[in-house]
Amino acid sequence: MHERQSFFTTKQGVFTILIVILAILPLLMSDFQTNLLGRFLAFAILAVGLDLLWGYTGVLSLGHGIFFGFGAYITAIYITIESSGGGLPDFMMWSGMTELPWLWQLLSNPVAALSLAILVPMFVATLLGFFTFRNRIKGVYFTILTQALVLTMVTLIISQQQYTGGSDGLTNLQTIFGFSLSSPQTQLVLYFLTLIVLTVVFFSSLRLVNSRFGKVMVAIRDGENRLRFSGYNTAHFKTVVFTLSAGLAGLSGMLFVMQIGIVTPTMIDIIPSIEMALWVAIGGRGTLLGPVFGALLANTGSTYFSESFPEVWTYLMGLAFIIVIIYLPKGLMTIGDKLTKKRRGSHANQSAGKPTKL
Amino acid sequence: MEAILLQLFNGLSLGSILLLIALGLAITFGLMNVINMAHGELIMIGAYAAYVVQLLFLTYLPEGMFSWYFIFALPASFLLAAFFGWLLELSVIRHLYGRPLDSLLATFGAGLILQQLARTIFGAPNVGVQSPTFLAGTIEIFTLSIPASRLFILLLVAACVGFMFYYFYKTKSGMRIRAVMQNRKMASSLGINTRRVDSTTFAIGAGFAGVAGTVLTLIGPIGPTLGTAYIVDAFMVVVVGGVGMLIGTVASALGIGMFNTIFEYVTNASMGRVLVFILIILVLQWRPNGLFHLRTRSLD
Incomplete structure (x- = not known):
């Protein structure tokens, strides 16, 4: 960081301002709007993870929908079990099941379910990576x-009607840890929980990209062969980043499903997966801050x-x-850069981890 | 025995459809290193072209002439899809050479626009296209009864592939395309107008997508999202086959079609997909660059 740079024009500063605004907003908004914004915050977590992978390491995954989906489905299964109070969920009875399948029984433990919601996507990503x-x-x-992974997994989820609710998804999500998911208080708690998680994820990611490891990530993006010839095993680094990114997607799916109370295969299919890349692209690849804005703006616009x-x-x-x-390869952050450049005159050398080549 | 033969034929048939869809992709991907996600929408355009030709025949010509619509639909869909492809190259892809990932996302956007355009013009629900009568029945070969339309598709794809081979390996312009594929800068410095080669080739690739669209009308109803169902599979075909090699695309399309059918027969539709995906990953362990590829000494 440049010494004379004021805190409020750094990424940390802008992000802090954003978080403060987001913490105040629920006071001014209806319960419905707060809930909606909370979901977008969950998306922002995914966008930060995708940016680590795509923006910094140069590896584009269009499979994040399915990692998000694993998180969402596993959480939803736990909530369904809790909501049906030990009985069988409706769709299972319609499919002629008489008792909970073993996988579901495993997921009726909250600790197992919530950790698997993050670990399963990470495992799949490690394997593929x-x-x-x-x-x-x-x-x-x-x-x-x-993309093929998404297509395969979504087909599998739809076909396993008796375990996953098929193309209808899991819809009967009512209570979590005894709190009603439809009550505004629970949703407000979840909103702030998501906000806190996003903050932690953002600052940890910022630390990561400014660390030695982060330099290797950028080097992989800009000149993988040179790095390989210098003795780095780039495959390991890429697998780690991919896994991390998938874990964040799972976390995002977990927080998302708690706030929306439903999960269906259409939410995690090919097209949503590509839209996730769009959030990152709109905000600005390789900036971490941009994707957060990208996810919030794109989804607000989309809803409206x-x-x-x-x-x-x-x-x-x-068109977007x-x-x-074509014209804004660095996304909306280009505009931000131009503004700060103007104000700070020749002090154009900004934060360290900023890429020059995309 | 008959069941097995029938499955083999089904595999061949699925493979031939995949091949027809992947042909255009193989060219554009191999030549320009551009991922055209709107390829599926070009297929959709071809399918709607066939639909419109069929409607015109139904409305304006006597009933006895109806079956001939298909003969007109094939070139019509080729030309219309080629035109859209040319337009796409001119407006979007031209800016994205050397940025394959970006081309993927931008053409996905273009695809969304084309889909919505189809929805605005033809409405969101699927429409059916009536097959010509000479393709409606079944044909007996030895003891197998095979749908005539499937056999026709097989022959049509064989003809398309034959044409491609001839065009690529026997004509002057095919030679230019291969030259640009192998070494763009060298080809350019020897006086080949690479821009023109790019746009022509892209239009040809798009035209084949259009033909694929017409063929899909024989299989089932068509809708604005027709292409999305096939596009990922088609890309897999290109990846497994090896980029820039026609023979690789042929081998991998038939292979994937065959294994898909076998796996589906042995397990079920969704498990079949999973097994094919695993198989593809395994094949790529053995041949990371695809079944066939140009041997070069370049790094990437």
Whole structure:
């Protein structure tokens, strides 16, 4: 950090201001709006994780929907068991089941369920990462494989009607730890919980990218071969970042499902997975702060427009993709950069971990 | 025995459809290193072109002529999809050479717009296209009765692949395309207009997507999201086959189609998918660059 730079123009500063605003907002908003914003905050956690992978390490995963989905589904299964008070959930009875399957019984333990919601996505990511990165399958090839992973897993989830509720998903989510999910108080607690988690994730990620490990990540993005020839095993680094990022997606899914109270396969399919990449792209890759704004703005816009003008919204989103990718490769953060540059004159060398090449 | 033969034929049939879809992708991906996610929407455009031609025949021509619509639908869908592809190259992809991941996202956006366009024009529900009568029945081969449409698709795909091989390996412009694929800078310095090669090739690839769309009308109803169901599979075909090698695409499409059918027959549809995915990952352990690939000494 530049010494003369004021705190409020650094990433930490801007993020702190954002968090303060977000902490005050529930006072001014209806319960419904607070709940909605809470979900977007959960998305922001995922966006930060995706930025670590894509923005800093240069590996694009279009499979984050499924990691998010694992987190959401596992949490939802736990909540369903709790909500049905030890009995069988409705959809299982309709499928002719007589007792809880063993996997579900395992997930009826809150500690197991909440930790698996993060560990399962990490495990899947490690597996896929290990088998692809070690063969130097990279770039678009890896991205296509992650898409295939989503397609495969979503097909599997839909087909296992008796365990997952099929294409209807899990809908009967009522109570968590004895608190009603529909009560505004519970939702407010979850809102602040999500906000705290986002803050912790953001500052830890910032530390990570400014550390030695973070330098290696950026080096992988900018010149993987050079790094390999210098003796680094880039495959290990990429697997670790991919795993970490998948874990954050699982965490995000967990917090999301508690706030929305439903999970369906359409929420985690190919298209939502690509939209997640759009949040990061809109905000600005490789900035950490940008993706947080990207996730909040894109989802606010999406909610507003898709309710008011559903047809126009699809056109707008398509155009947003094209324009941001072609003309604003660094996303909205470009605009922020320009503003601070103007104010600080020639002090253009900003925060350390900022990439120059995307 | 007959059941097995029928499964083999089904595998071949699925493989041929995948191949037809992946042909266009293989070219654009191999040539320009561009991921065109809107390829699925080009397929959709081809399918709707066939639908419109069919409607025109139903409305304006006597009933006896109806079956001939298909003969017109094929070139119509090729031309329309090629036109859209050319437009896409000009407006979006041109800016994204050398940035494959970005091209993936931008063309996904373009795909969303095309989908919504179809929804605005034709409505969101699926529409059915009536197959021509000469493709409606079944054909007896030895003891197997095979749907005529499936057999027709197989022959059509074989013809398309034959044409591609001829075009790529026997004509001047095919040679130029291969030259640009192998070494863009060298080709350019030898006087090849690489921009023109790019846009022509992209349009041809898009045209084949259109043909694939017409073929899909024979299989089931079509809708604005027709393409999304096939696009990921088609990309897998290209990845497994090896980029820039037609023969690789052919081998991998038929292989994936075959294994998909076998796995589905032995287990069920969704487990079949999972097994195919695992198989693909395993194949890539053995051949990380795909089944066939150009041998080069470059790093990436």
